[in-house]
Structures are given as structure tokens and as C-alpha cells.
Amino acid sequence: MAMWGKDPRVSVRYPGRMEVEKYVYTPGLHGLELAKALKEGRLIGTRCGDTIYFPPTTFCPDHAMGEPVEIKGPWIVEAYTVVREDSSSRRLDKPVVIAYITPLDAEGGLIHYVEASEEEIAPGIEVEPVFAPPEKRKGTIRDILYFKVKNSAQE
Amino acid sequence: MKPNIFVKDRVAVVGAGITLFRRRLLETPRELAWEAASMALESAGLTLRDIDCIVIGSAPDAFDGVHMKGEYLADGSGGVFKPTVRVYVGGGTGVFVPIAAWWHVASGHCDTVLAVAEEKMSPAHPHPQGVFAYIWDPILERPLGPNLIWIFALEMRRYMHKCGVKKETIAKVSVKNKRNALDHPAAQAAARITVEDVLKSEVLVWPVQRLDISPVSDGAAALVLARENVARRVTDSPVWVEGVGFTLDNTHWYNRELAYPRYVNYAARMAYKMAGIERPWKEIDVAEPYDPFDYKELHHIEGLMLARPCEAPKLLEEGWFDRSGELPTSPSGGLLGVGNPIAAAGLMKVAELFWQLRYEAGARQVKKPVHLGVAQAWGDLMQAGTVIVLGN
Amino acid sequence: MVGKDVKLPGTYLKGDEMYKLPGLVEHRPEAKYEFASGQAQGRFLQGLKEGKILGVKCPRCGRVYVPPRMYCEYCMAPTTEWVELSGEGEVHTAVVSYISTFRARLEKPEIIAVIRLYAPGYTGKPDEYEFPGIFHKLCNVEPDDVVSGRIIGARVRPRWRPPEERRGSVTDIECFEPVVEG
Numbered sequence: 001m002a003m004w005g006k007d008p009r010v011s012v013r014y015p016g017r018m019e020v021e022k023y024v025y026t027p028g029l030h031g032l033e034l035a036k037a038l039k040e041g042r043l044i045g046t047r048c049g050d051t052i053y054f055p056p057t058t059f060c061p062d063h064a065m066g067e068p069v070e071i072k073g074p075w076i077v078e079a080y081t082v083v084r085e086d087s088s089s090r091r092l093d094k095p096v097v098i099a100y101i102t103p104l105d106a107e108g109g110l111i112h113y114v115e116a117s118e119e120e121i122a123p124g125i126e127v128e129p130v131f132a133p134p135e136k137r138k139g140t141i142r143d144i145l146y147f148k149v150k151n152s153a154q155e
Numbered sequence: 156m157k158p159n160i161f162v163k164d165r166v167a168v169v170g171a172g173i174t175l176f177r178r179r180l181l182e183t184p185r186e187l188a189w190e191a192a193s194m195a196l197e198s199a200g201l202t203l204r205d206i207d208c209i210v211i212g213s214a215p216d217a218f219d220g221v222h223m224k225g226e227y228l229a230d231g232s233g234g235v236f237k238p239t240v241r242v243y244v245g246g247g248t249g250v251f252v253p254i255a256a257w258w259h260v261a262s263g264h265c266d267t268v269l270a271v272a273e274e275k276m277s278p279a280h281p282h283p284q285g286v287f288a289y290i291w292d293p294i295l296e297r298p299l300g301p302n303l304i305w306i307f308a309l310e311m312r313r314y315m316h317k318c319g320v321k322k323e324t325i326a327k328v329s330v331k332n333k334r335n336a337l338d339h340p341a342a343q344a345a346a347r348i349t350v351e352d353v354l355k356s357e358v359l360v361w362p363v364q365r366l367d368i369s370p371v372s373d374g375a376a377a378l379v380l381a382r383e384n385v386a387r388r389v390t391d392s393p394v395w396v397e398g399v400g401f402t403l404d405n406t407h408w409y410n411r412e413l414a415y416p417r418y419v420n421y422a423a424r425m426a427y428k429m430a431g432i433e434r435p436w437k438e439i440d441v442a443e444p445y446d447p448f449d450y451k452e453l454h455h456i457e458g459l460m461l462a463r464p465c466e467a468p469k470l471l472e473e474g475w476f477d478r479s480g481e482l483p484t485s486p487s488g489g490l491l492g493v494g495n496p497i498a499a500a501g502l503m504k505v506a507e508l509f510w511q512l513r514y515e516a517g518a519r520q521v522k523k524p525v526h527l528g529v530a531q532a533w534g535d536l537m538q539a540g541t542v543i544v545l546g547n
Numbered sequence: 548m549v550g551k552d553v554k555l556p557g558t559y560l561k562g563d564e565m566y567k568l569p570g571l572v573e574h575r576p577e578a579k580y581e582f583a584s585g586q587a588q589g590r591f592l593q594g595l596k597e598g599k600i601l602g603v604k605c606p607r608c609g610r611v612y613v614p615p616r617m618y619c620e621y622c623m624a625p626t627t628e629w630v631e632l633s634g635e636g637e638v639h640t641a642v643v644s645y646i647s648t649f650r651a652r653l654e655k656p657e658i659i660a661v662i663r664l665y666a667p668g669y670t671g672k673p674d675e676y677e678f679p680g681i682f683h684k685l686c687n688v689e690p691d692d693v694v695s696g697r698i699i700g701a702r703v704r705p706r707w708r709p710p711e712e713r714r715g716s717v718t719d720i721e722c723f724e725p726v727v728e729g
Contacts, residue, residue, distance in 0.1 A: 003627050004586050004617050012592050012715050014294050018578035019285040019648075023220035023278040027570035028183035029558070035570025059189045063196065063203045063233055139569030171549070175557030179565050182558060190556035220574070277565070284649055293582040294592070295614055296682060298718050302648050305659050313640035313661075316699045340553045359650075360659070361643040361694065374557065405620055409661040409682040410612075413640055417676065510549050517550020 027139070030056035033068040035139030041131045043071045045106045054106040073103050075127050075147060082118055097121050101147055113146040126150040162429075166260040167386035167393030168253070168545065170199025170379035171506040176343045176494030179277040180373040184219045185231030187375035188273040191499070192233055195269065195377035200389055206379070208265035209234035211241040212252035212272040214497035217286040220278040232271040232377075238264075244403065245290075245534025246447065248272065249376075249501015250541035254399040256380045257543075266385050273375040274496035283371055290536060292406065304368070308360040310413040310537065311450040315362060317414035318465035320453075322362055326353035327471055328449035329366050329491050335478060336488020338518035341503070343494035344370045353449075369447045369489075374496035376503045394512045397527065398432070398544035400425030408537040419458030419533060422540035426529070427460075430544040435460045435529070439544075441511050441521050442482060443504035443530040446489040455531055456484060459542070483521040486511060501532035505543060512547040587615040590629070592715040598707050602666060602679050604628040611666045613679035632679070635704045635726065636664035639680065643690040658685040658693060662703060662723055686722040702726040 027035045030046050034056050037044045046053045047069045048060030060066045080099035084092055097116050102109035114127055127147035137143040172194025174180070174187055182190065188211070196202060211232050213224045221227045225241025232239070242248065242255045249272050256270040276283045287303040314320065327350060336345035348366065356365035386393040400422035404411070411417070423435070432438045444455035453467040461482055462470050470476060476484040487493055487507035490500045508528035510516040531542045565571070584592055587603060591614055594601035602611045603626035605619035611630055618625055641660035645653055659682075666679045685698070686706065692698040703723040713719040 003629075004625060012294070012584035012589050014298075014582040014584065016293050016297070016580035016582055018217075018576045018580075019288045020217065020220075020279050020576055021285070022280045022573050022575045024280055024565065025220065025278055025572045025574070026179075026181050026183065026560070026565060026568060027572075028181065028186045031183060031570060032181065032568065035568070039569055057230075058183075058186050059193075059231065061230075061235065063189065063193050138571075140572055173549070173555060175555050175559060177557060177559045179560040180557050181560055181565075181568070182556075187557070194556065220576075282650065288648060293580070294584050294588055295717055298716050299659075299682070299684065300648050301659075302644065302646055302650065304646070305642065305644060308642035308644070309640045309659065309661055312642050312693070312699075316640065316696055338551045340549065340551055340555050341557075359644075359646050361645070361690065363642075407614070407680075409639075409680045410677055412676045413661065415676075506549075515549060517552075519550070 028058060030058040030066065030068050038143040039137045039139050041134070043129070044068045045071045052106040054103055054108040055110060071103050071106050073105065073128065075101050075103050075129065077114065077121065077123055077125050077127055078102050078109060079123060080114065080121050099147070101127060110141070112144060115146045115148045120149055162261045163263045164261055165383040166257050166380055166396045167383065168378050168396065168509050169381050169386050169390050169393055170195045170201065171377070171509045172198060173341050173376045173503060173506055174374050176341045176372045176374035176496055176499070178343065178371060178373070180275070184221060184273055184275045185228050187275065187373065188228045188231035188271050191273070191375035191377040192231065192269055192271050195379050199379040201267070201379060203233045206233055206267050206269045207237065208259050208268045209237050209239040210252055210256045210259065210268055210270045211239065212243065212248040212498040212502065213241065214243065214245065214248055214274055215286060217289065218279060218283060219275045228271070228273055233269050244539040244541060246445065246497055247501065247532045247534030247539035247541040248498040249503070250505060250530055250532035250543055251401060252498065252502055253378055253380065253396070253505050253543055254401055254541060256378070257396045257399050260380055260382050267379065267381045269377065269379055270502070271375065271377040272498035272502035274499050275373045276371050276496060277373050302360065304360045304363050306408065306536065307448050308363040311362050311448065313413040314450055314454055318468065320468045322354060323350055324468045324472060325450045325453065326350045326367070328446065328452045329353050331477060332446060332485050332489040332491040335486055335519065336492025339488045339493050341374065341493055342488055343372055345488060345492050363448065367449045369491045369495040372494035372496040374494060374499045376499045376506055378502065378506060378509065392513045392547065394509050395546050396543065397546045398426035398428070398430030400429070400542040402540050404538045406536045406538065413537065415464055416454055416458040416533065416537070416540065418538055419455055419531060419540035419542070420460065422542040423459045423531070426542040426544050432527070432544065436462065439482065439527050439529050440523060440525040441486060441508065441528040442484045443487060443507055443528070444484055445501065445504070445532040446485055446491050447495055449491060451533065452484060452489065455533060458540070459529060459531055478519070479522040486516065486519050486521050504530040504532070508545045512545055587617045591615050595717065595719040596713045596715040598710070600632045600634045600664065600705070602630045602632055604630050609668055611668055611679050613664055613666065613681065630666065632664050632666050635702060636662040638685070638698050638701050638703055639663045641685060641688070641693045641698050643693050656690055658688045658690070660685045660723065683717070683720060684722040685724065687724045
């Protein structure tokens with residue numbers, strides 16, 4: 001009866017690989033507006049009635065079409081974390097500060113790098129985006145190189 | 156009409172929406188869901204506030220390249236802070252979406268459901284074929300280096316052998332559906348082609364040639380379903396869900412007779428029983444059988460008992476399945492003509508029945524008067540059958 | 548009314564228009580997997596290495612499963628008996644593939660088939676819906692044998708790789724080839 005059980009002879013393992021070379025994601029409707037704005041060093045969100053959402057969502061919570069509008073900030077650090085290891089658990093030479101940053105003129109926010117020391121970074125401080133040089137911008141969120149602490153000594 | 160006494164609430168389709176079906180669309184998957192959902196709501200004269208529950212359908216996450224696709228699509232489908240589920244049975248998903256929406260309402264749990272199906276196949280590079288490679292068994296099948304088309308070719312060849320069907324006959328399904336699609340506003344692969352065009356197209360895996368196959372597509376479709384009292388309030392012409400059926404066979408597709416889709420037949424019997432249909436070949440007026448490949452339409456017509464086994468090719472030759480025929484099939488243009496964004500394509504077929512049964516299909520409207528229609532999809536490794544019967 | 552001229556949502560991107568869009572994000576999945584064969588398939592693969600095609604039998608209903616599973620899907624009972632098959636069978640269906648997994652044209656087309664294996668308890672009658680079977684390639688078969696239908700129903704047997712080349716894989720069988728009577 002006990003035909004099935006541990007039998008090392010029958011343990012065969014097969015390697016496999018996801019045979020998709022890459023995925024290409026389109027930015028979408030307001031996403032395309034954001035991409036164009038990023039190339040110009042600006043940020044946009046979606047206006048739904050009295051509320052503005054960032055990042056832009058195209059459609060509003062009630063499913064009406066939203067309207068793209070510029071987001072000017074100021075940008076505030078809501079929460080942060082300090083990363084000391086890379087994804088393979090190797091110690092980083094310099095810790096990386098990642099923060100959830102919200103604009104005061106919209107609902108929502110984004111996760112991005114902050115160029116700040118561990119002493120400087122704190123919830124509630126004001127930061128501002130630093131864009132890549134225009135010729136290097138691709139319309140993605142990495143066109144913002146990082147956020148820097150406003151009025152800090154760093155240039 | 157024989158209402159099923161075991162069902163608490165009668166359910167109707169009251170609105171439908173669809174996006175363009177195209178090889179590549181700019182919209183993100185959630186935006187496609189939103190576009191189709193908004194159109195469905197508008198056609199029902201309802202707003203998102205009137206909707207109680209959401210059902211989402213989408214095929215493998217690996218097509219859109221986004222995990223947790225149900226959650227990802229939730230906001231575009233109107234599901235934020237509402238009971239929301241995503242259902243999935245491979246290619247059968249599109250018809251499974253309204254089936255799941257039906258039980259949400261029939262159980263008494265929701266008065267209204269927004270049912271959304273979305274697929275974006277263009278992100279996977281170099282070709283979505285790479286994603287399809289993962290439907291094969293990793294140990295017993297993938298070492299042979301299979302291409303997705305193999306399995307269809309094997310089934311088509313078996314069907315041709317068992318039923319004595321010629322490729323010239325099967326090609327007529329492609330000719331018919333692509334021609335029907337000329338009148339569909341979403342169509343991606345509508346064309347006026349001839350049997351010779353199909354037979355001269357590139358041979359991929361004989362007997363399957365390029366024009367025997369539906370295209371790769373992006374797109375979305377949506378329906379609004381409601382219980383009887385709501386449906387009667389919002390429309391004068393509700394389209395009733397008369398029957399639903401769904402079954403699944405195992406993944407061992409090479410352990411069974413490939414000439415006849417038993418999984419479709421079982422699902423069909425379940426749906427007909429619920430609808431009180433005893434002679435579907437006489438009682439059904441219009442059908443949308445699943446047609447990712449041309450032979451599949453014939454195969455499924457037989458599984459749906461709209462023709463006897465091996466009889467569909469003969470009826471096709473006689474024009475039985477044309478829009479002007481006795482039992483029009485795929486008047487929409489089907490997957491071969493409108494396109495195949497997997498889950499959305501299945502739901503497109505149910506949406507077509509909705510428009511046909513309301514006499515709203517314009518140039519696509521079939522000649523004969525229509526009372527009952529059946530839509531069906533098939534999925535996975537020759538496994539899943541999903542069937543819905545609608546009536547006006 | 549959703550007739551022909553209704554303007555539908557959706558923004559079509561022609562040809563390489565997509566690749567010129569600002570804001571396009573690309574990502575390469577680096578997903579690698581290791582699949583364990585499990586118990587029933589593991590023993591089946593071990594059998595292949597030994598030049599044998601093995602099935603399992605359900606003690607309740609007598610169904611023979613090839614490829615084998617640990618359980619009978621009808622009785623939900625554990626399968627309890629190994630059955631060695633002769634390896635011979637009949638071609639259930641066969642096709643000619645001109646393309647690779649990724650749609651590249653093949654120099655020499657391949658013949659792919661589903662083979663209904665001979666097993667005790669199975670009649671091989673055409674009305675038998677289920678059967679022990681295998682999915683493999685055919686050799687010594689020409690495309691025309693597939694097109695004409697000559698090959699369907701033909702008796703075939705496995706062509707085994709030499710024992711030293713077998714790895715415990717379905718490819719330990721190089722292909723199935725027609726049994727020449729005589």
C-alpha cells in the first residue's frame with residue numbers, strides 16, 4: 001500500500017527560466033502628460049473637483065475623467081528609512097535614505113531618494129526635487145535624481 | 156421562459172462597454188479597465204455609486220507584467236472599498252466574469268455588479284509567446300521545446316481526421332468572422348479575405364496557418380448586471396441571464412480524445428438545464444462560440460450541442476452560421492476578427508449577445524428574430540469550459 | 548446602440564510609435580525556477596532512464612495513468628500499483644511544426660504527435676475518451692504522412708537514446724517511430 005514515500009532516487013529537479021526577455025510598460029494617458037512634464041522639469045497631478053491627486057491617476061474616484069494640473073509643492077518628508085544593505089545583503093559604502101514625500105498642494109505622494117545625512121532626515125522637513133540635466137531626461141520618475149533638503153548647505 | 160426556482164434573484168445584464176482592441180494601446184491596464192467600465196455604466200444610465208460589487212477577470216499576470224492584477228485593476232474597475240474579486244480560468248475567464256457576477260446577484264449578496272475584463276498583451280517582449288511557454292508542464296512537456304500552436308494544431312488535426320473535414324472548409328470560419336468584424340467598432344483584424352488567402356498564408360504548424368489564428372491584442376470590456384427589481388427600474392429592455400455553466404478537466408490533455416470538447420459540453424448542459432433548454436440546436440437563436448482558432452468555433456459549436464458531433468462543418472458550408480443563416484455564430488466577428496485580448500475577448504462575446512438581444516448591434520444585427528443566445532469560452536490546456544445563456 | 552460607427556475609447560499606437568513615447572519603462576525579469584519532479588513523475592523519469600515506460604493503476608476503478616500520478620482523480624484514492632507498458636502505441640494525432648518555441652522558422656520541420664499507448668484494460672476503441680498517452684516527436688515520418696492522414700492510427704514505438712545519454716527526462720526517448728511490420 002505504501003507505494004509513495006521518501007525515495008531519493010526519484011527526486012529529479014528541473015531548471016526553468018522566465019522566457020520573457022523584457023516587459024515594456026506604456027505610461028498611460030495622464031502618465032504621458034507626467035512624462036512630458038518631467039522632461040521639462042515639472043510635475044503634474046490629476047484634478048478631480050476640489051481635490052488634486054499625485055501621481056496623476058487619469059480617472060477620479062467617482063470614475064469621471066480628471067484634468068492634468070501642475071504640482072508645485074512644497075514637498076514634505078512624511079516618513080523615511082535608511083538602507084544599509086543592497087538586495088544581496090552586501091553592506092553599502094554609504095547608506096541610502098528613502099522617503100515617502102508628499103506635496104502640500106495635492107493628495108498622495110511618491111517614494112524617492114533623499115540626499116540627506118541621517119542627522120538631517122526627519123519627518124516633516126521640506127525637500128525639493130533635483131532633476132537630471134534636460135538632455136538626459138527620459139520622462140520617467142528617475143528624471144528626478146533625488147530630493148534635497150530645502151535651504152541646506154548642499155548644492 | 157422557465158425560471159429556475161432554486162435561484163433567489165433573477166439577474167439581468169443592463170449595460171455594456173468596450174475599448175478598441177489593438178496590438179498596442181497607450182493606456183495602462185487600469186486605464187483600459189476604467190474606459191470599458193465607464194462606458195458600461197453610462198450605457199446602463201448608472202454611476203459608480205449605484206454599484207454594489209465588482210468582478211474582475213484577467214488572464215495570467217505575466218501578460219500585463221503586473222502581479223496581483225486583480226488588486227492592480229481594482230480602482231480602474233471601480234472596486235475601491237467595495238466587495239471585489241478577480242476570477243481566472245485561462246481563456247475561459249471572459250465568460251466566467253459574468254458567471255461570477257451572476258452568482259453575486261443571484262445569491263442576494265449584491266443588487267448590482269460591475270463586471271470588467273482586461274488584458275494587455277503588448278508589454279511582454281519579444282513576444283507574448285514567451286509567457287505562453289509557461290502553460291506547459293515544466294518536466295514532461297517543456298523539454299520538447301513546444302510552441303503554443305502545437306497543441307491547437309494537434310487538436311485541429313485530430314478533429315479533421317475524426318470528422319473528415321478539409322482545411323478549405325475550416326478556413327471559411329476565418330473568412331466569415333473577419334468579414335463580420337468589418338461592422339464592429341472595436342475590431343483589430345477585420346478583413347475581406349478568401350479561403351485561398353487563408354490557405355496561402357504562412358504555414359506555422361500544419362494544419363495551422365497564419366490566418367487560422369486570432370491576433371495578439373490589448374483591450375477591455377465590461378458589463379453591468381443587476382437584480383430584477385433594479386433592472387426593471389433602469390431599463391425597458393433587460394437581457395436576462397437564463398443559465399450559467401462551467402467545468403474544468405485535468406491538465407493531461409494528451410490523455411483524451413481531442414476531437415470533442417467534453418469540458419465545453421458539460422458546461423453547456425449545466426447552463427441549458429438551468430435555462431430550461433432541452434433542444435439547444437432549435438431553441439438558441441444566436442451564438443458566440445469561442446474562436447481563437449477557426450476550427451475551434453466548429454469544435455465548440457458541437458460541444459454546445461448546436462450541431463451534432465462532426466456536423467458543424469457541413470452546416471457551415473450551407474451558410475447556417477452566417478448572420479443571415481439559421482443559427483448565426485460569432486456575428487461580432489469573434490476573436491478572429493475583433494481581436495483576442497484574452498479575458499476581454501470572452502466578455503466581448505457576451506456583450507455582443509447583449510447588443511443582439513436588444514437589437515442594438517446595428518450592421519451586425521442578425522437577420523432572424525432573437526430570443527435566446529449562448530456565449531462560450533474555453534481555457535487552459537484543453538480544460539476549461541464556461542457557458543452563459545442570455546435571453547430577452 | 549453599438550454599431551459600426553461608435554467611437555470607442557482606446558488610444559492605438561502604430562508600429563514603433565510605442566518605442567518613441569516618453570516615459571516608457573522597461574524591465575527585465577530575472578526569474579529562475581527549479582521544478583521538483585515530485586513522486587509519481589520522479590519514478591516515471593527514473594523508468595525512462597532505465598528504458599521503461601511506467602504507469603500507475605488505481606486500486607478502485609482500475610484506470611491506468613500514463614504519465615503517472617500519485618492519486619486517481621476520479622476516486623481520490625492513492626494509486627497502488629506500477630504497470631510497465633510495452634511502449635508501443637498508436638498515433639492519435641500528428642502535426643508538422645515549421646517554427647521553434649519563439650516562432651523562428653525551422654530549417655527542417657518537426658513532426659509532433661500525441662500517442663495513445665497500449666495498456667492493459669484499455670480497448671483502444673475509437674469511442675474511448677480517455678487513454679494512457681504521451682506527447683512526443685515522431686521520426687521516420689514525412690510531412691506528407693501527416694497531411695494525408697496515413698500516420699494517424701499507425702503503430703509506433705519509442706526510439707531510446709543509448710543508456711549512457713539518458714538523464715531521466717522525456718528526451719531519453721529520442722522520438723517515436725513507426726513499427727515496420729514483417
